[in-house]
Amino acid sequence: xxxxSIIIPVYNVERYLRRCLDSVLAQTFTxxxxxxxxxxxxxxxxxxxxEYAAHDKRIVVVNKENGGLSDARNVGMKHAxxxxxxxxxxxxxxxxxxxxxxxxxxxxxxxxxxxxxxDRFYRPYLMVRHFLGLNTDDLVPIAMHYKYRPSCVxxxxxxxxxxxxxxxxxxxFNFHRSWLIKHxxxxxxxxxxxxxxxxxxxxxxxxxDFPWWSEVMLKNPRVTILKxxxxxxxxxFGGIVLAANQFRIMQSLCRGIEHAFxxxxxxxxxxxxxxxxKNFLWFFIARAFxxxxxxxxxxxxxxxxxxxxxxxxxxxxxxVPNKEMYKLRDKIWRFIRE
Numbered sequence: 001x002x003x004x005s006i007i008i009p010v011y012n013v014e015r016y017l018r019r020c021l022d023s024v025l026a027q028t029f030t031x032x033x034x035x036x037x038x039x040x041x042x043x044x045x046x047x048x049x050x051e052y053a054a055h056d057k058r059i060v061v062v063n064k065e066n067g068g069l070s071d072a073r074n075v076g077m078k079h080a081x082x083x084x085x086x087x088x089x090x091x092x093x094x095x096x097x098x099x100x101x102x103x104x105x106x107x108x109x110x111x112x113x114x115x116x117x118x119d120r121f122y123r124p125y126l127m128v129r130h131f132l133g134l135n136t137d138d139l140v141p142i143a144m145h146y147k148y149r150p151s152c153v154x155x156x157x158x159x160x161x162x163x164x165x166x167x168x169x170x171x172x173f174n175f176h177r178s179w180l181i182k183h184x185x186x187x188x189x190x191x192x193x194x195x196x197x198x199x200x201x202x203x204x205x206x207x208x209d210f211p212w213w214s215e216v217m218l219k220n221p222r223v224t225i226l227k228x229x230x231x232x233x234x235x236x237f238g239g240i241v242l243a244a245n246q247f248r249i250m251q252s253l254c255r256g257i258e259h260a261f262x263x264x265x266x267x268x269x270x271x272x273x274x275x276x277x278k279n280f281l282w283f284f285i286a287r288a289f290x291x292x293x294x295x296x297x298x299x300x301x302x303x304x305x306x307x308x309x310x311x312x313x314x315x316x317x318x319x320v321p322n323k324e325m326y327k328l329r330d331k332i333w334r335f336i337r338e
Contacts, residue, residue: 002033002058004099005082005193008090009072010036014043015137016091016234021052021059023093029100034059035076036090040066045090070201070208073186077197085196087187095230097148102190104150105224109157112221114190115181119143119229127235143229156225161217162275164225167210167283179225184213184280188231195221202259205252210284214260214276218267246294247304253288254307257281261316278321285316286328292335309336 006024010017024034036049036059046063053059062079064072073087084106088094102114122141129136156179158164165181186209199215201208261281264273289308295301311317312332320326 002082003031004029004033004084004086004103004190005080006032006034006086006088006099007073007076007080008034008036008088009039009069009076010045010049010090011039011041011066011069011072012043012045013041013090014045014048017045017048020088020090020093021048023096024059024088025052025056026096027094027099028097029103032058032099033080033082035079036061037072037076037079038063039068039072040064068204070203070205073208074200074203077200080193083193085191085193086189089187089233092187092234093232095144095146095228095232097150098230099190101148101150101153101226101228101230105153105155105226106190106192109155109224110222111157111224112192112195112219113161113216113223114226115223116188116226116228116230117182118185118188118231118233123233123235130235141229141232144232148228153226153228157222158225159220159222161221161223162272162279164223165213165217166279168279179227181223181225184209185233186212191216192221195219202256205255206249207252207256207284210253210280211256211260211263214280215263217276218263218272246291247297247300250288250291250295250304251307253284253291254311257284257288257311257316258314261311261314265315273319277319281316281319282321282325282328285311285332286325289328289332289335305336305338308332312336 008020021034024032038046038049038061049061053061060079062075064075077085084103086099086102098116102116105111105114119141122143126136126139161181164179167183196216199212201212264276268276292304295304317329317332320329
């Protein structure tokens with residue numbers, strides 16, 4: 001049994017897949033298995049995966065019909081046997097010491113989650129080059145060359161994940177100085193498998209990370225937080241979210257909000273609910289409602305009203321954390337009644 005299982009959903013990313021897999025093969029920590037879930041990819045990803053699997057038995061390929069990112073991750077979880085789990089999107093890549101440092105921290109601090117960061121400068125730089133028509137494929141982030149001594153890496157360990165996890169906007173300078181788990185992307189953490197084995201991703205939606213991460217937080221995991229940029233988030237300009245229309249994004253966000261709210265309504269204590277409501281829920285409500293302005297079709301607008309009315313009916317709009325969100329709730333109510 002490997003120590004770490006890294007789950008890699010694969011769909012239509014032949015341009016980036018080799019770099020992703022090479023970053024796994026380059027890990028200084030070697031006791032891992034890579035569960036590569038080919039989600040019915042229509043390009044040559046299956047051939048690339050077969051090539052890599054033939055050269056390294058730690059790479060396990062699972063072929064399935066297309067079911068979306070959530071379904072692929074769920075399938076990957078069923079095949080994972082490691083003590084710890086990581087997620088890696090197949091158009092991204094990781095620092096060579098990612099597993100080494102994360103596993104060292106998990107063992108040293110006896111934590112359920114080790115949270116690191118993604119390079120916040122690499123993705124914007126690539127996007128600028130892309131829009132200028134310049135090459136983006138061969139650029140190696142400077143942070144990829146950094147070498148760390150795990151025992152000297154600064155970290156913070158806590159039993160109160162709600163104190164540090166947030167989706168709220170922060171000044172970039174202050175963010176780098178503070179101990180925060182910013183955003184709920186699942187791929188910038190190492191997880192103890194026993195913590196997440198019974199938490200499936202919601203199938204059929206975008207932004208599936210939000211309801212999943214919300215449920216994981218409810219388990220009160222012990223967390224070690226790092227400020228190191230160990231993950232490199234590459235914009236796939238033909239990717240799922242970038243290609244999705246505004247109506248589907250709005251629907252997905254509302255479904256995720258509903259799923260997560262009902263979980264917190266049933267299981268959270270007062271402190272957990274208050275912190276999650278302030279730092280996550282209303283951020284996603286605002287994000288979902290922002291998409292309404294782009295809807296022009298009457299049927300889409302009516303469907304959007306149904307989505308927000310459903311959130312109103314289950315009580316997701318009842319607990320308003322500040323004056324700004326009171327104004328937002330008033331706008332939502334007026335929209336529902338139109």
